[in-house]
């Protein structure tokens with residue numbers, strides 16, 4: 186079996202590609218990073234390290250790669266004969282790879298009637314659906330009919346922390362031992378050849394929202410508060426009692442939303458939160474706050490991990506003060522190495538915090554959430570000033 190996976194980065198090599206290879210797929214990575222592609226083709230394997238107490242190591246083999254910038258035709262031909270296509274390139278990149286996937290699927294139609302599934306493993310609600318929408322922009326009306334019958338774009342929830350890292354061998358990747366990969370089984374076309382660690386469900390939304398609004402909400406707030414307090418890593422940030430308390434309370438807020446919407450058992454959800462905070466404290470992983478905080482404009486999106494649950498809670502008559510404090514911290518994120526942070530700060534300088542929330546989170550100036558974020562922004566400033574006036578950015 187052949188899997189084509191877009192994005193040979195942290196989650197591509199460390200999680201999706203590794204599980205596929207361990208499930209006896211030959212994995213063809215598609216990337217635009219020359220050095221990575223060359224190294225994968227040279228070695229055709231890489232080392233996977235489980236960053237836990239026992240530090241298990243294994244060799245992932247039967248892998249190779251294509252550079253989609255220089256070898257488009259090869260990518261198209263490989264998609265045409267694949268048994269599965271997956272992505273982990275970043276949500277913002279999905280529209281940029283859609284034309285290439287469309288071309289591969291067009292070629293496939295002329296060669297075989299076999300169905301194929303394309304699963305976007307990105308941190309957002311309905312990433313595969315977004316990819317499908319973008320792929321359909323590149324095909325004719327007539328082709329759309331065949332595409333709809335033959336090609337599935339099941340949405341998915343993926344969870345495994347893979348930090349940025351450097352090793353002597355740049356292909357080596359260390360990942361946390363925990364992982365979860367849940368796929369919307371109702372959108373699968375034909376048979377999905379089994380993948381170790383992948384679970385298909387009939388109703389993905391509760392799992393997807395539980396993951397995004399717990400793991401990623403907590404992670405983002407830890408990162409933005411950690412950055413504001415001058416901590417370099419997620420572990421250092423979550424070890425700070427002030428940050429841990431805010432994160433715990435914010436996850437209490439999203440928890441009440443998730444329990445209310447989907448009927449999760451409160452004790453089980455509390456255990457889920459505890460487990461996640463433990464994962465942030467993993468002493469065998471060093472995860473930079475700037476990785477987790479990356480792309481603050483995307484993270485401030487209307488349905489994303491911060492504003493998404495906060496809006497829903499307000500609509501239910503609840504006041505998510507700790508989420509609002511997390512949003513205020515995200516708006517303060519001014520790391521110069523992050524293009525979105527730079528753009529965010531320019532927008533704030535031009536239009537104010539409320540203007541930025543209107544532009545990026547789809548809110549209006551009168552929205553209760555905007556007022557709550559402004560209020561919590563003042564609280565955050567006071568806390569930080571008391572904590573360490575000299576570290577206040």
Ligand SMILES: NC(=O)c1ccc[n+]([C@@H]2O[C@H](COP(=O)([O-])OP(=O)(O)OC[C@H]3O[C@@H](n4cnc5c(N)ncnc54)[C@H](O)[C@@H]3O)[C@@H](O)[C@H]2O)c1
Nearest residue numbers: 192193194195196216217218273274275276307308346347
């Ligand atoms: N790292 C994690 O802990 C984690 C966990 C779950 C989900 N995710 C999600 O997985 C996705 C990837 O995250 P990551 O941490 O692996 O990022 P990463 O930066 O390590 O990897 C992304 C890879 O995509 C490649 N890429 C960029 N543009 C491309 C293009 N046009 N065509 C082909 N390849 C392209 C990059 O060169 C890079 O190798 C994101 O959506 C992220 O939210 C990450």
Ligand SMILES: O=P(O)(O)OC[C@@H](O)[C@@H](O)[C@H](O)[C@H](O)CO
Nearest residue numbers: 308343344345346347401404477
């Ligand atoms: O990948 P992002 O930028 O959406 O979010 C950063 C982290 O929160 C994320 O990568 C987590 O490590 C991951 O989602 C854990 O499963």
